[in-house]
Amino acid sequence: MQTLNVSLAERSYPIYIGCGLLANPELLVPYLKQKKVVVVTNSTVAPLYLDLLRSTLEKIGISAIPVVLPDGEQYKTWKTLNLIFDALLGAHCERSTPLLALGGGVIGDMGGFAASCYQRGMPFIQIPTTLLSLVDSSVGGKTAINHPLGKNMIGAFYQPRLVLADISTLDTLPDRELKAGLAEVIKYGLIRDPEFFCWLEANIEKLLVRDKEALAYAVHRSCANKAEVVAADEREAGERALLNLGHTFGHAIETGMGYGEWLHGEAVSAGTVIASELSCRMGWLAAGDVLRIESLFLRAGLPVHGAPLGVERYLELMSHDKKVEDGRLRLVLLKRIGEAVLSDQASDALIRAAIEVRCTQTGSV
Numbered sequence: 001m002q003t004l005n006v007s008l009a010e011r012s013y014p015i016y017i018g019c020g021l022l023a024n025p026e027l028l029v030p031y032l033k034q035k036k037v038v039v040v041t042n043s044t045v046a047p048l049y050l051d052l053l054r055s056t057l058e059k060i061g062i063s064a065i066p067v068v069l070p071d072g073e074q075y076k077t078w079k080t081l082n083l084i085f086d087a088l089l090g091a092h093c094e095r096s097t098p099l100l101a102l103g104g105g106v107i108g109d110m111g112g113f114a115a116s117c118y119q120r121g122m123p124f125i126q127i128p129t130t131l132l133s134l135v136d137s138s139v140g141g142k143t144a145i146n147h148p149l150g151k152n153m154i155g156a157f158y159q160p161r162l163v164l165a166d167i168s169t170l171d172t173l174p175d176r177e178l179k180a181g182l183a184e185v186i187k188y189g190l191i192r193d194p195e196f197f198c199w200l201e202a203n204i205e206k207l208l209v210r211d212k213e214a215l216a217y218a219v220h221r222s223c224a225n226k227a228e229v230v231a232a233d234e235r236e237a238g239e240r241a242l243l244n245l246g247h248t249f250g251h252a253i254e255t256g257m258g259y260g261e262w263l264h265g266e267a268v269s270a271g272t273v274i275a276s277e278l279s280c281r282m283g284w285l286a287a288g289d290v291l292r293i294e295s296l297f298l299r300a301g302l303p304v305h306g307a308p309l310g311v312e313r314y315l316e317l318m319s320h321d322k323k324v325e326d327g328r329l330r331l332v333l334l335k336r337i338g339e340a341v342l343s344d345q346a347s348d349a350l351i352r353a354a355i356e357v358r359c360t361q362t363g364s365v
Contacts, residue, residue, distance in 0.1 A: 036065065134222075191242045
């Protein structure tokens with residue numbers, strides 16, 4: 001097991017990374033002060049890991065109240081969120097009752113948002129079970145639900161007390177979900193870790209066949225990058241915004257196509273290539289580096305063209321992005337591989353051109 005720390009003064013917390021951690025009750029003991037916890041999960045993850053987690057908790061005398069939600073991005077809504085509140089109130093949960101989110105990014109986001117709201121804040125533990133949630137959404141305290149006009153537009157910053165990253169859960173992850181998670185892994189190399197990007201170019205096939213050593217390294221390095229950024233900029237006032245490389249275009253794809261049609265990582269992959277294209281057209285990123293980026297996403301089995309929504313639809317959806325400031329769209333772009341910047345300097349003409357080139361009829365998943 002490896003341990004990282006997210007340094008946020010009194011809100012600091014550990015990330016435990018390893019295999020078989022779900023069966024280790026000692027890791028949870030310091031964070032569970034009651035004999036009752038709530039486990040929020042979904043209909044896909046529950047048959048795989050809910051009984052194991054409940055058995056682990058029972059070993060230390062803790063009973064678990066399961067809340068099993070429907071699975072899918074399309075259920076990341078107020079209506080589904082209320083199912084969590086119904087269960088918390090029905091079980092007479094207190095402010096001190098811990099909520100454990102067992103699942104991928106949707107479960108982590110909704111579980112965290114519910115924990116931030118219930119009685120104005122209850123203890124929250126992240127137990128991610130997808131590659132994307134292991135390396136990204138479980139770390140940093142972003143919680144949210146979607147709105148028909150925009151993804152993750154309603155939420156709160158709310159840090160977990162612990163992230164329990166059990167890499168063994170990737171054994172049951174569908175191939176498509178594994179590939180989607182690789183988009184967020186590649187992102188870290190692009191925005192701030194060029195040596196990691198080179199490592200990924202050399203080892204992407206090992207990750208695709210679920211080589212445990214390679215996966216452990218990629219998860220640890222990704223979480224280390226995320227932890228450093230979050231510690232420096234918890235509420236996205238500066239550097240943390242760079243973690244959204246490809247997300248402005250990607251969120252437009254997810255919203256425009258209907259939540260769940262494209263997986264988040266698939267949309268981020270296409271969005272990152274669009275951002276790379278734009279960076280090149282601005283005279284920053286070398287054309288050869290655009291090809292390297294496109295090649296790595298293709299080798300990871302990810303899309304490199306966006307959905308054919310039309311330029312005007314993209315611009316409309318992007319106008320709702322959280323990085324819009326004073327009416328100006330700010331985009332995360334690349335100066336070079338390993339150096340990202342947040343800029344509002346891209347002209348409308350260049351943005352349109354990048355979308356037109358990269359969002360053709362070949363964009364599909």
